[in-house]
Amino acid sequence: LKRNVFRTLKQVAGDLYSLLYPDLCASCNQPLFKGEKEVCSRCRAYLAYNRFHDDKENPVAQVFWGRIRIENATAFFTFRKGSRIQKILHKLKYQNQQSLGVELGRWFGAELSKTDFNAVDCIAPVPLHPRKLRKRGYNQAELIAKGLAETLEKPLLPHLLKRIIENPTQTHKNKFERWLNVDGIFDVNEIEKLSCKHVLIVDDVITTGSTLEACAHAILKVPGTKVSVAVLAMA
Ligand SMILES: [Zn+2]
Numbered sequence: 001l002k003r004n005v006f007r008t009l010k011q012v013a014g015d016l017y018s019l020l021y022p023d024l025c026a027s028c029n030q031p032l033f034k035g036e037k038e039v040c041s042r043c044r045a046y047l048a049y050n051r052f053h054d055d056k057e058n059p060v061a062q063v064f065w066g067r068i069r070i071e072n073a074t075a076f077f078t079f080r081k082g083s084r085i086q087k088i089l090h091k092l093k094y095q096n097q098q099s100l101g102v103e104l105g106r107w108f109g110a111e112l113s114k115t116d117f118n119a120v121d122c123i124a125p126v127p128l129h130p131r132k133l134r135k136r137g138y139n140q141a142e143l144i145a146k147g148l149a150e151t152l153e154k155p156l157l158p159h160l161l162k163r164i165i166e167n168p169t170q171t172h173k174n175k176f177e178r179w180l181n182v183d184g185i186f187d188v189n190e191i192e193k194l195s196c197k198h199v200l201i202v203d204d205v206i207t208t209g210s211t212l213e214a215c216a217h218a219i220l221k222v223p224g225t226k227v228s229v230a231v232l233a234m235a
Contacts, residue, residue: 026091026100027084038103039088047085048078050234053115060234063209068216071198071226072116075206075234076108085233089204092140101140104232105147105202112230113152120200120228123149124160126215127186144232145202160199161186161215185211186218194219198226206231 022031025040027047032040039047052058053074060073077085091097092104112118125141133139142158149156164187188194201215206229216227 026088026097038097038100043084048080048083050075050078053112053117060206060229060231063206064213064216064229067209068213068220069227070216071228073229074112074115074117075231076104076111077233079205079233079235089233092143092204093136096137098138098143101138101143102147102150105144105149106151107147108144108230108232109148109151112148117200117228117230118152119198120152120154121197122155122157122160123152123200123202124157124215124219126201126203126211127159127161127163129163141203144204148200148202148230154200157190157199159189160194161201161218162189185214188218188222194222194225197224198228200228200230203229203231205233205235207235 023038024030025032025036025043026038027043028040030040032038050058050060052060053072055061056072058074060075061070064070064073079085079089088100088104092101123145125139125145127133128136128139128141139158145158146156148154163185165185199219201212201219203212206212212229212231216229219225219227
């Protein structure tokens with residue numbers, strides 16, 4: 001009985017606390033209800049989802065056409081200025097909302113578990129440059145990858161890719177110069193873990209695709225590997 005009373009009191013205290021200091025939705029800043037995580041149900045219902053994960057010719061896949069071989073590529077959302085997803089990404093990137101990243105990854109993973117993406121062997125985030133990592137304290141791509149790995153039940157290799165030089169600007173370069181530029185930005189650690197593996201590379205946003213291309217390039221140098229790409233949002 002004593003234990004039950006204690007448990008009830010603890011629960012009441014917890015409910016009171018969340019009544020006074022509720023968790024807020026990362027998109028609309030309204031208090032979350034019990035059972036809601038990071039983003040409220042209403043916002044979840046109105047996000048700009050892409051439903052093209054199994055479409056081999058989707059816009060994310062097309063980014064890599066003629067550049068590098070990617071097995072499957074997709075983005076959970078389409079990014080528009082002023083949209084809910086912009087607010088969410090801002091919180092993830094600049095406001096230290098690390099649990100939001102993992103939750104988004106889990107949610108994305110639940111979608112991908114029903115698709116060809118389930119065939120990957122391991123999951124690796126695009127690394128931040130060490131200087132940026134020190135400044136921010138966390139890599140948002142790694143948080144998303146963590147959630148994805150959890151739901152897809154695949155090993156997470158957070159240090160598989162390493163950035164060897166800071167990403168130089170890709171503008172004002174022709175295709176060949178860009179190609180040269182892409183080689184040697186990233187390298188792979190733990191090469192022995194990678195033999196005959198299909199790696200899912202994860203990032204928060206895709207714009208030109210050059211960072212992801214450079215990562216894929218580093219992995220595909222290892223014979224027998226395959227690469228797929230999953231990003232949270234396509235700009
Ligand atoms: Zn909301």
